[in-house]
Amino acid sequence: MKGDDELASDDESMLQVEKEFHIACKQNKVEKVKLLLERHRVQVDSVNLSGQTALHWAVGSGHDEVVKILIQKKANVDLQDKNGYSLLHCAVRQGHLKIIQYIVDDLFSLKPKDVTKDGKTSFLLAAEYGHADVLSFLMNHGLKLSDVDTAGNTILHLAAKGGYSHVMQELFFPDEESEQQRITKKLIDTKNENGEAALHIAAENGHTECVRMLLESDAVCQISICNKENRNALHLAVKNGDEKLARLLIDKGMQLDAQDEKQKTSLHLAAENNLPIMARFLLKKGCNMGIVDDRGQTALHITAELGFIDVADLLIVAGSDLKVQDKQNKNPLQVAVRADQVHMVDMLIKAQLYLTWKEVRFYYVFILQVVPIAFQSLWCLLF
Template identity: 40%
Template structure:
């Protein structure tokens, strides 16, 4: 670097994404290179095309020494990138606890519950990305636990959706509301089920969440289990007392959906659980009609053996 500088290289030169040598040194954790560049009057707060400056890159990649050098050089600590992420949020999303401790203990005016452009706080981001140590640190620092992002997701929603079992367990333990709905009417249980996250579903059920909550489209968790053929999760939900005969906005039960999605083992499970075989959907079709319509003989036979009302007719009968 010194040799190049002696030859008159432009220390402020930018690449195709507007990053300077300072950006690269900070992101790579080379504190001595950062110091050298700053001594040659490289602008400390210059942003790349993503709105990332050297300080934010240091936080993103967890380089505490780099951050300290930049702060001592007068870097603007209230900076944020084009997504609205500040220092704390960058470190939280990536799980850099030492950096977070420095930010909270040594820097001023860093807001613990600041939101990004999606309405997510550091707590949301840590939960979404499964950073347990960060979640514990933020809880200990007094963050708000139940804030909602722009889609009305809480940290509980995000941990459940992404299958972060340990983080979900921690958030449940602090006593948050388990049945909060997002904009689509989904609870953490719906999201954990849809993602196929068995342990997350188990944690929520053991914490006594409402197993029968339905979304804006009338879907309960069992509908999602049926749609994806998640037999183990369906058993958990049935054991927890879910309404096996609940209908969604199309008047479909979980059995209707299992037949349509071609999951014979799910159909058997619902039959063994004594579901109502004669419920009709918005087309007045029973699960047997759907099995016949799609030529699914194995499922039709299971339903017939279980005993159905063969006189029920759908809307297009002749």
């Protein structure tokens, strides 16, 4: 179905009176609808280029009186538009529960096998658009929660994408659990065609409460589950700079230094996305700065190459190794030189000078303090 506010006013496949009829039905102009049907004898099932009838518009707009008028005039209740949307799909998408009840109970038009072109059942649409009350109603009428769309998305994927925690609440924490909900909980780690579980989608979109519900339901999902890039929810939260979500995941037991398919840790991702606040958070949590990716680079190498001064400064202060070499046998300073990162080169030179000074100072203290004491002890033993 087209956008909520669109009508095919320039649809050359329709007569002008038919366009007016569609608009009147969408805008709930009851008297005009009656006039067009009775006096102008407009075709009740006239369709636009998208295959939508006036009944589609009335149902999608939630105008129950217009809906009943059209049905009394023998409008075809089984027509689907070119995207495969039936009347029930239109009502579910917009969350018009009163009309959904009328369609299901009075018209007896509940066909579980009816799907849109992208494989959405009425139940999946209720989840996708966040209508928990509609979802509950459909569950009570026996629709299957185990359906998936053409992209492999379950009801949990769709609710997670929209951040609909109230839908999650209906699924995972009902007042009285049904067999349908028990079936849904078994889908908690199901992956779609992109290799994503509901946890990945919720994390990717920053929906912390949905993540919490997935982790705290009695169907508890695998917290370390990975997508096709071998990234877990923490990788996704860190990449997006979502400290609140990252904190939740770590507190729930997420492995801090897990590596993705390119051997990058969360710290690598914070570095390459120039996220100093996230990098500081991970360092405070005790992440391992010495882990290298598939190029043999630490997070400091990455900041050196990209010129991200703030993150590099945090890593240097925290004690990141300035001498470790990547697979090209280059340390962070040499990487910065090659990338022509002038300010980074200056910072790393100063850091190396400071490190050298500390080493020299250590040996100086050792010579002046430890050696004389040792010599004195030896002298006493000998004499």
